[in-house]
Structure formats: structure tokens, C-alpha cells
Amino acid sequence: xxxxxxxxxxxxxxxxxxxxxxxxxxxxxxxxxxxxxxxxxxxxxxxxxxxxxxxxxxxxxxxxxxxxxxxxxxxxxxxxxxxxxxxxxxxxxxxxxxxxxxxxxxxxxxxxxxxxxxxxxxxxxxxxxxxxxxxxxxxxxxxxxxxxxxxxxxxxxxxxxxxxxxxxxxxxxxxxxxxxxxxxxxxxxxxxxxxxxxxxxxxxxxxxxxxxxxxxxxxxxxxxxxxxxxxxxxxxxxxxxxxxxxxxxxxxxxxxxxxxxxxxxxxxxxxxxxxxxxxxxxxxxxxxxxxxxxxxxxxxxxxxxxxxxxxxxxxxxxxxxxxxxxxxxxxxxxxxxxxxxxxxxxxxxxxxxxxxxxxxxxxxxxxxxxx
Amino acid sequence: xxxxxxxxxxxxxxxxxxxxxxxxxxxxxxxxxxxxxxxxxxxxxxxxxxxxxxxxxxxxxxxxxxxxxxxxxxxxxxxxxxxxxxxxxxxxxxxxxxxxxxxxxxxxxxxxxxxxxxxxxxxxxxxxxxxxxxxxxxxxxxxxxxxxxxxxxxxxxxxxxxxxxxxxxxxxxxxxxxxxxxxxxxxxxxxxxxxxxxxxxxxxxxxxxxxxxxxxxxxxxxxx
Numbered sequence: 001x002x003x004x005x006x007x008x009x010x011x012x013x014x015x016x017x018x019x020x021x022x023x024x025x026x027x028x029x030x031x032x033x034x035x036x037x038x039x040x041x042x043x044x045x046x047x048x049x050x051x052x053x054x055x056x057x058x059x060x061x062x063x064x065x066x067x068x069x070x071x072x073x074x075x076x077x078x079x080x081x082x083x084x085x086x087x088x089x090x091x092x093x094x095x096x097x098x099x100x101x102x103x104x105x106x107x108x109x110x111x112x113x114x115x116x117x118x119x120x121x122x123x124x125x126x127x128x129x130x131x132x133x134x135x136x137x138x139x140x141x142x143x144x145x146x147x148x149x150x151x152x153x154x155x156x157x158x159x160x161x162x163x164x165x166x167x168x169x170x171x172x173x174x175x176x177x178x179x180x181x182x183x184x185x186x187x188x189x190x191x192x193x194x195x196x197x198x199x200x201x202x203x204x205x206x207x208x209x210x211x212x213x214x215x216x217x218x219x220x221x222x223x224x225x226x227x228x229x230x231x232x233x234x235x236x237x238x239x240x241x242x243x244x245x246x247x248x249x250x251x252x253x254x255x256x257x258x259x260x261x262x263x264x265x266x267x268x269x270x271x272x273x274x275x276x277x278x279x280x281x282x283x284x285x286x287x288x289x290x291x292x293x294x295x296x297x298x299x300x301x302x303x304x305x306x307x308x309x310x311x312x313x314x315x316x317x318x319x320x321x322x323x324x325x326x327x328x329x330x331x332x333x334x335x336x337x338x339x340x341x342x343x344x345x346x347x348x349x350x351x352x353x354x355x356x357x358x359x360x361x362x363x364x365x366x367x368x369x370x371x
Numbered sequence: 372x373x374x375x376x377x378x379x380x381x382x383x384x385x386x387x388x389x390x391x392x393x394x395x396x397x398x399x400x401x402x403x404x405x406x407x408x409x410x411x412x413x414x415x416x417x418x419x420x421x422x423x424x425x426x427x428x429x430x431x432x433x434x435x436x437x438x439x440x441x442x443x444x445x446x447x448x449x450x451x452x453x454x455x456x457x458x459x460x461x462x463x464x465x466x467x468x469x470x471x472x473x474x475x476x477x478x479x480x481x482x483x484x485x486x487x488x489x490x491x492x493x494x495x496x497x498x499x500x501x502x503x504x505x506x507x508x509x510x511x512x513x514x515x516x517x518x519x520x521x522x523x524x525x526x527x528x529x530x531x532x533x534x535x536x537x538x539x540x541x542x543x544x545x546x547x548x549x550x551x552x553x554x555x556x557x558x559x560x561x562x563x564x565x566x567x568x569x570x571x572x573x574x575x576x577x578x579x580x581x582x583x584x585x586x587x588x589x590x591x592x593x594x595x
Contacts, residue, residue: 060490086493093494099487103509112505113495162496 011035011198012070012166016056016063016078026222028053028068032198032215035071039192041213041230042202044245049222050202051096054168057200058093059086071165089166092159096170098151100143106130106154107139113162129157132191148176149184156188160195167192167199173208185211186280186369206247210234210286210368218242235335250289252334253370256281263309263362271333274309275365282371291339293364296328297357298348310360312336316352319345332358372565375542376550383458383546384526387465391473391522394466399477399518400503418475420468429535432464436536456538461546464536465526472521480514481507513585520581524574 010031017027026049032040042050055061057068059075062083068076075084086093100109110129114122130136133153143151152172159167172188173181189212192199203209209216209230216233218226225242226233234251237243254268264277268287275287295308314332321327326345328338336358350356402414420428436454437443446454454460484507492502508515530548537544539553547566554563 058490058494060493086490087496087498089494091494093491095487095491097487099485099491101488101491101506112492113497115497115501158491158495 009069012057012068014053014057014066014068016066016068016076018052018056018061019064024049024222025064026052026056027066027224028056028063029066029224030215030217030227032200035198037193037196037198038214039189039199039201039212040215040217041209042200042217042219043206043209043213044204044219046204047221048219048245050204050219051170052222053217053219053224054170054200054202057166058091058168059084059089090162090164091166091168092162092164094155094159094167094169094172097175098143098155100151100154100158102143105140105142106135106146109143109154110135110157110161112158125161129161133157149180152176152184156191165197167195167197169199169201171202171204174203174205181205181208182280188212189371206288207366207368210251210288211370218245220245249291249366250287250294250335250337252287254285254287254334256283256285264367266367269334271312273312273360273365274362275367276363278367280369281367282369284370286368286370288366288368289336289360290364291327291337293360294330294336294338295359296330296338296340296348296350297359299355299357308359309362310358310365312358312360314356314358316350316354316356319350319352330356330358372562372569373545373547373550373554376545376547377566377569379458379542379545380527380547383461383465384523386462387469387526388473388519388523390462390466391469392519395470395473395477395518395522396508399474399481400507402474402478403481418471421471425468425529425531426535428468429464429532432460432467432532432536436460436463455536456540456544458543461533461537461544464532465529468529468532469522469525472525473518476514476518476521477511480511480517483514484510516581516584520577524577527570528574 010033012032014028014030016029017025019025030040032038042053044050052061056063056076063076063078065078067074067078070089074082075089076082101112104112107126107130111122111126114125117125130139133156135150135153135157138146138150143154146154152175156172173184176184185208192212201212203212213230215228216226216230217224218233220241225245226238231253233242234246237246252268254266254273257265257267257272259265259277259281262277264275264281266273266275266285266287273287312332314330314336316328317331318329319326320329321342322339324342325339326342328340328345328350330336330338338358398417402410402417433455434440435442436446438447438453443454446452454463488506488510489502492506493499497505528548529546530552533539533544533546533549537546537549539545539549545553547570551563551566554560554566
């Protein structure tokens, strides 16, 4: 904790609730410790209240309880009846369906919020955005004439035009087809990094959360279940609900050592593993492994021939029955979870503390870039 | 043809439409976006002229404008003249009588503007008024056009209220529909037929023009 933090409190401190008649309350309860670049991901299944939490921050929903403070300014204080409208919050908002003004050209959409600037200054700012977002040829087009990816860039540019102090993105990539999503994730993260402002991003896509986020806020049924550094949340979910929402995968951070012939070699903790190269990798990655894809063998000696590329000596740290399956927690230089049938577990006579060998197909390891 | 009556009707319809736009834009905005629980009451009141016989509306207006009512007294105190059987009284009656023909297309058009666009505008720092001028109104142009045309045409053709409140004084309250009525009463069929034909043609042309415009001009007009 640095001195700045203790003196002024977190940069953004949201602790507000919105109640719906006949429905659950939705809360926005998290913080962004410092100003400057960071991406906070609101993550959860659909209907978990992520979008409402974002709208509370934007001022589009009025909080019924609690407060929201940003950069030393109170945006909302329900007890005092204070509610700053969105116009007075200095933020950039990218709504889920982009909400581009259909009657205005791309250039006019980008310049929409810049009426306080002079005509020349506005033109300069719009030209900057057109260049930066690679939209120069589309300046005179209307939103109806753009592809999904182009619309997304225009909406992002429009949100950035006023140089806001906080950027709010509601499912920024979900309206795109899958290949574009994967391509644009990296572009988006690179762009956000150049802005030097905090971003709050809503998504229900785990890969998107891992690739774009620095901090994770897990939401379920309107409640914030856990909030913290992204790796920390994936490593240590506070309760089973969080673990369920995050999925059963092992998620660990690793570094690429080399990529040869479509096969990536990675360092993870003290172990080294091989995985298929999905392309577009940088240096840092998140490694996702599904429990079903991890087999366990007795003994640690390299044995019979197999197509599995990874054979990792491991120690069993815990055995937890889950219905007809058993969840085996392993330590193989990094924590790894394996899901096997009760029968298989009994046949091998596994117990805590045993030395085993964890077997992983390279093709079953999912890499997500996180530079 | 009774050109005096035609001029009077056109003037009355123009003023009524202008007044209805001034009243209608904010009222329709409120009806489209308010979340008040008693909004339905206002909606019902606005729609009343659609179902009320014009004579009933005219009767109550006449009572409300009379020298013994607060409105009548206030008007007389301010302007020294009485409202009933005057052009001003007729204008007031026309505005009320044509109210739903302006309000309903406007409110329907405003309400159909994507809420996300309005919120996007707010988040870009634009006030509610400027959002209305820059987003809601341009995207509602077809509804505004419909409201203007319907209010104008409806005022041009009104009869019952005009007769009750205006009385048909030539040059002051004798509109074209009353002129036709008077001519028919006097068995003076030839001018009645000419005036009626003129009204028919004007109405047809105005509506044709409106629908053609709605059909062919998809791109909204921008105000500011």
C-alpha cells in the first residue's frame, strides 16, 4: 500500500445498491485503488447484475442505498439524496449494442460530445480519432453502413472523444463474431493501455476477462461475491459459488519460452509444459486447463508410449468427492486440478500426499495472451 | 366561393398547429418518458376530444369562456373583450379539440426512439433538452410531420366546436366548413360544391405529400 492510498482512499469507491420491485437488489461494491491505466472486469453469468452495476457507475440508474465516489468527488450518496447525472460524471460509456446515432455520420458520431470545443478543435480531435481507430475511409458513412467491428470502433472512439476520466465498457465485443472477438481483444487491451485511465468492463466471457482484465469483480444474483487481482481470484475463489462461476478450470499464469512448429513451450511456476500455439501470443499468458483433461498415473517414471506431451511429476494435496467424480488437487510446480471417476480413484488407491504423474495433452491446454 | 371563410380557416389552422407544436412537444415528451403513476390520467384527458361529441366539448368551452367563469372574467379583465364568438376563443377551442391529433403521433414517435441512444447522449455530456433537439426530434421527424399535418387538417375540417364556440360570424368566426353548411341551408348548391371540392383536393394533396415524404425520405432531418 502506498502513501497516496492511505491519504485519499481508493480512486473509485463504489458501495451502492439498486432495488427492483419484485426482484433482487443489485449492488456495485468494488474499488479501483489508483488512477491511471487498469481494467476492472465485472464478471458473472447473465442476469447477475453486471450491467446494472455499470449503469449505477454511469449514473443511468439511481442508487437506492450507499455511495459512489470517484477521484475525491461524490457521484452518488443515497442517504443525502445526492445523484450526479451522467452528464456531470466525466465518463466514457460504451453501451452493449453500441447505440450509435443512426442519423449521424461516423465523423458526427465521434464529434457528438465535443460541442463545447470550437469547430477547428473539434475537427482536429475527430481526425485524431479517425486515424487512431483506423476509420479514416469511413468518415462519411452512416452507422447502418458499417460492419460490426467498425461500429465497435466508432462507439469506442465516441466514448473516448471527450478524454473521460473513467471508461465504462458494457460487453464491448459480444456483438461480434467469434474470430473478430479474439482478434479485437488484443487491439482493445493495447488501446486501453495507451489511455492511462481506469476502465470498468462488463463481460460474461472468461477468456475476455482473463485477456483484458487486471482486476476481477465476480457477480452472482446481484451480489459481488469476490473482488481482487485477477490471478488471485482465480487461484483462491472465496466460496464454491465463485468457483462455479469461474468454471472448474485451473487458471495459472505462465511465460512463453519458445514457439516452434506450432508448439509453445511454457514456464509455469517451477514446471515446464507444452501447449498448442493458438497464434497471437506475446510473452505473458494465462493457461487454462479443464479438470476433465488431466489424467493421473501412479509413479513418476516416464512410462509407456503415449500421445500426451505433458507428463508432470506431482503430489496429491487434496481429494474431494464431487458426485460420481473426485476432484484431485495436485501440486506439480503449480496448482493443478484433475477430475476423475470415483472408480478410477479407488482402483489406483490414491490418497493425499501420494506422488503421482499428471498427464496432459498439449491440445487440451488453452492459452490466453495477457501482456 | 367564400374566400374570406377559406382565408380564415387557413389562418386558424396555421395558428392552431403552431400553438399545438409549442404545447405538444413538451407534453408529448413528458407522456413518452415520464414514469409518474398518474400519467394515464393525463393520457385519458388528452385523448378525450377523440371520443367526445364536438357539441359537448363546445358546450363546456362556451361555459368556461363565459363572463361568469374565472377564465372569461380574467380574459375580459386583461383584453377588454369576451372570448365566446371571437377568433381568439375559436383558436383556444381548436387547440383543445385537435390536441390528440398532435400529441399522439408525437408521443408515439418519441417513445419509439431507442432508449440507448438517449442515454448515450447523456453520457456524452448533453443535457436533456439538447438530447431532445439532437437525437429524439431528428429521429422522430416522421411523427412530428404526421402530427403537424393531422392537426392542421383536423382544424381545417372542424365544424361542431366551431359552431358552438364561434357562432359563424363572417370574417371573425365563419370558417369554411360553416360557410358550406350555410350555403347548403340557403339552397345555394353551386358555391357549396366548389368550396367542398377545394377542401377535398387540398386535403388529398396534403396527405399524399405527407405519405410520399414519409416513404421516400428515410434519413432524418437534423436540427442542431
